[in-house]
Amino acid sequence: MFKRILLPTDGSELSLKAIRLGVDLAKTCGASVIALHAIPPVQTIAYMAEIMASVEFDYAKEAAHFAERYLEEARAIAEQAGVPFERVLLFGHQPHQAIMQTATERECDLIVMAAHGWQGLARLLMGSETHKVILKSPVPVLVCH
Numbered sequence: 001m002f003k004r005i006l007l008p009t010d011g012s013e014l015s016l017k018a019i020r021l022g023v024d025l026a027k028t029c030g031a032s033v034i035a036l037h038a039i040p041p042v043q044t045i046a047y048m049a050e051i052m053a054s055v056e057f058d059y060a061k062e063a064a065h066f067a068e069r070y071l072e073e074a075r076a077i078a079e080q081a082g083v084p085f086e087r088v089l090l091f092g093h094q095p096h097q098a099i100m101q102t103a104t105e106r107e108c109d110l111i112v113m114a115a116h117g118w119q120g121l122a123r124l125l126m127g128s129e130t131h132k133v134i135l136k137s138p139v140p141v142l143v144c145h
Contacts, residue, residue, distance in 0.1 A: 002031045006108040008099045008133075009037050011070040014114040018144035019074050022112035023081045025142075032084035034106050035074035037067040038098030039091045060091065096132035103139050112142045 007022045009015045019035065026033045042059050071087045078085035088106070090098045103111055113130055134141050 018114045036088045038095045039063040095129040
């Protein structure tokens with residue numbers, strides 16, 4: 001049924017729940033999984049460019065540290081289930097764009113993701129990445145609540 005399942009992660013508990021569901025589904029179908037974490041660009045304002053240069057470096061370093069942890073958690077879940085695993089880490093991409101790009105490039109036939117990661121004001125300001133993926137995905141999307 002499915003051969004390659006994409007598992008985007010933002011490190012949230014709900015995201016880990018979606019990874020577990022995707023890995024279980026992959027095991028049942030004999031599929032492989034690809035865990036993805038996208039690090040969005042630092043939002044800068046033109047007149048603050050000089051100040052933001054040092055902030056951007058620190059941001060990238062810390063974001064990469066967290067991303068490695070999130071992808072390692074996904075790898076451990078897949079390994080424990082005996083499911084073939086790949087990982088993708090993309091810098092400078094909006095998450096929904098990275099998800100759709102990876103699904104296309106890696107020929108995924110399903111995306112399993114959390115209903116939302118951010119809460120409150122952050123979600124209001126940034127929008128729902130899941131909603132954007134649902135609207136534009138080239139493949140079916142299974143949303144985990």
